[in-house]
Amino acid sequence: ESTLGSAAKQSGRYFGTAIASGRLGDSAYTTIAAREFDSVTAENEMKIDATEPQQGRFDFTAADRVHAWATQNGKQVRGHTLAWHSQQPGWMQSLSGSALRQAMNNHITGVMTHYKGKVPQWDVVNEAFADGTSGARRDSNLQRSGNDWIEVAFRTARTADPAAKLCYNDYNIENWTWAKTQAVYAMVKDFKQRGVPIDCVGFQSHFNNDSPYNSNFRTTLQSFAALGVDVAVTELDIQGASSTTYAAVTNDCLAVSRCLGITVWGVRDTDSWRAEHTPLLFNADGSKKPAYTSVLNALNAA
Ligand code: G3I
Numbered sequence: 001e002s003t004l005g006s007a008a009k010q011s012g013r014y015f016g017t018a019i020a021s022g023r024l025g026d027s028a029y030t031t032i033a034a035r036e037f038d039s040v041t042a043e044n045e046m047k048i049d050a051t052e053p054q055q056g057r058f059d060f061t062a063a064d065r066v067h068a069w070a071t072q073n074g075k076q077v078r079g080h081t082l083a084w085h086s087q088q089p090g091w092m093q094s095l096s097g098s099a100l101r102q103a104m105n106n107h108i109t110g111v112m113t114h115y116k117g118k119v120p121q122w123d124v125v126n127e128a129f130a131d132g133t134s135g136a137r138r139d140s141n142l143q144r145s146g147n148d149w150i151e152v153a154f155r156t157a158r159t160a161d162p163a164a165k166l167c168y169n170d171y172n173i174e175n176w177t178w179a180k181t182q183a184v185y186a187m188v189k190d191f192k193q194r195g196v197p198i199d200c201v202g203f204q205s206h207f208n209n210d211s212p213y214n215s216n217f218r219t220t221l222q223s224f225a226a227l228g229v230d231v232a233v234t235e236l237d238i239q240g241a242s243s244t245t246y247a248a249v250t251n252d253c254l255a256v257s258r259c260l261g262i263t264v265w266g267v268r269d270t271d272s273w274r275a276e277h278t279p280l281l282f283n284a285d286g287s288k289k290p291a292y293t294s295v296l297n298a299l300n301a302a
Contacts, residue, residue, distance in 0.1 A: 004281075004292075005038030005075075007299035011254060014039040014076060014261035015299070018235065021045050021062045023271065024069055028286050032267050033073075040070035041078040041234070041263055043273075048082070049089040051111050055103065058110050067118065078234070078263065079115065079122035081169060082108045083153040085140030086127070093141065100145045105156045112160035121260070123169040123202055123234070124157045125150050131172055135183035150187070151196040158197040169202035169234055176216040176223065185224060192227050200260065202234035205249060208277060213238065213245045218252040225258035235265040237272060237279035243294035246281070250298040 001007040008015035016039025023029045033040075044050060045062040052058050070077050083104055095103055112122065128150055130138045137143050146152075150168070157166050168188065173181045184201070191198045201224050207213045221231045233253055238245050253259035266272045268282040281292040 001300055002296075004036045004296060004299065007296055008261060009038065010299070011302045013253065013259065014263075015295075016040055016075070016078065016261060016263035017267055018043040018263065018265045019066050019069065020266075020271065021065045024065065029267055029271065030069075032282055032286055038075050039078060039261060039263060040066065040075045041080050042066040043266070044087070046080055046111065047087045048084060048092060048107060049087045052092075052107050053089050055089075055091045056106070058114065060114055067115070071118075076121075077115075077119050078232075079111075079119040079164075080234075081123040081126040082111060082157065083124060083142060083149070084126040085138060085142055088141075096141050097145055100141055101149065101152065104142065104145075104149065104153060108153060108156045109160045112157060112164065116161045117163065119161075119164060121165040121167060121200065121232075122157060122161075124166045125153050126169045127171065128168075129170060129173075129180050129183050131180060133179045135179040151191065151194075154191070154197050165199040165230065166197060167200040167202045167232070167234075168198060169204060171204035171206050171235070172211050173201075174203050174205055174207075174217045174220055175211070175214045176220040177214075181220060185227075188224060188229060189227050192229070198229060200230040200232060202232050204235035204265075205233045206235060206237055206265070206274075207245065207249075208239035208274070208279075213248065215248065217249065218255055221252055221256040221259055225256050230258045230260050231256060232260045233262040236262055237265045237274065237277070238291070239274070239277040239279050241269075241279055241281070241289055241291040243290045246291040247294040247298045250295050254298065254302045
């Protein structure tokens with residue numbers, strides 16, 4: 001196969017990208033995105049500040065633009081993200097306690113109802129754990145609303161769209177030896193034991209010099225999958241875009257039957273949130289980088 005999406009499909013997986021609505025008028029961008037990928041994540045448009053700018057007033061203008069582009073081009077959409085400490089609109093930042101809890105649930109229900117049946121996989125909760133060696137939850141207004149906020153978010157999401165796969169999504173949980181990884185693993189294990197509805201874990205996979213790829217990522221993916229959840233690589237970018245590392249990540253997903261697919265966090269290096277790292281698969285001029293070829297070859301070899 002000659003594109004990432006069709007190559008991934010050979011093993012029943014998808015290969016996606018983040019799409020920014022502001023770039024949909026750039027035909028060089030949409031040409032590559034339409035050709036190569038079969039899954040789309042809105043880079044910012046489905047986040048809380050974008051979809052509920054004023055409390056109780058939902059605005060799906062930009063999110064629908066991304067969703068429509070994806071649908072018109074035959075791509076599935078990963079929903080990102082419903083409950084997060086970051087990119088909260090001002091009104092939510094100032095809420096706490098039961099008022100925040102209620103607003104969180106109302107937000108999850110409002111967004112998932114709008115996309116019911118149209119977004120098969122949602123990042124319900126994003127980045128709820130702290131970096132470093134503590135293994136603790138990240139401090140936030142959501143965390144201060146009660147330690148059960150994550151499971152409440154998942155239960156609310158299951159009710160809103162029972163057919164959607166519900167994911168927990170985070171970064172720096174790829175390295176199996178890291179405390180943050182073990183803390184998320186313990187949470188998922190506990191959720192599965194207690195029947196909290198969780199279906200998948202998203203590993204963002206923003207690899208850079210401070211948090212480099214480690215070959216124990218495969219152990220991480222296998223260990224989570226063994227708990228009875230699907231896994232996915234959800235926001236992949238690699239500082240310097242080493243072909244070897246891109247191929248290794250691809251092979252890690254391919255080695256785990258419950259790995260649903262891979263999403264890279266943007267199309268060209270110039271589209272990246274870390275453009276200075278040149279971390280993606282396409283150059284600024286739209287040409288394919290060596291890492292592109294290594295990923296495609298790995299997918300075709302599976
Ligand atoms: O839209 C405004 C624009 O109107 C304004 O002129 C401009 C001035 O700064 O800001 C624009 O908003 C920016 C937005 O991206 C769209 O470009 C925000 O400031 C900027 O903060 C925002 O950054 C996004 C970041 O999440 C925010 O947390 C990145 O694009 C996006 O790639 C990044 O994605 C996150 C995932 O959601 C979660 N995991 C980590 C990942 C990388 O940080």
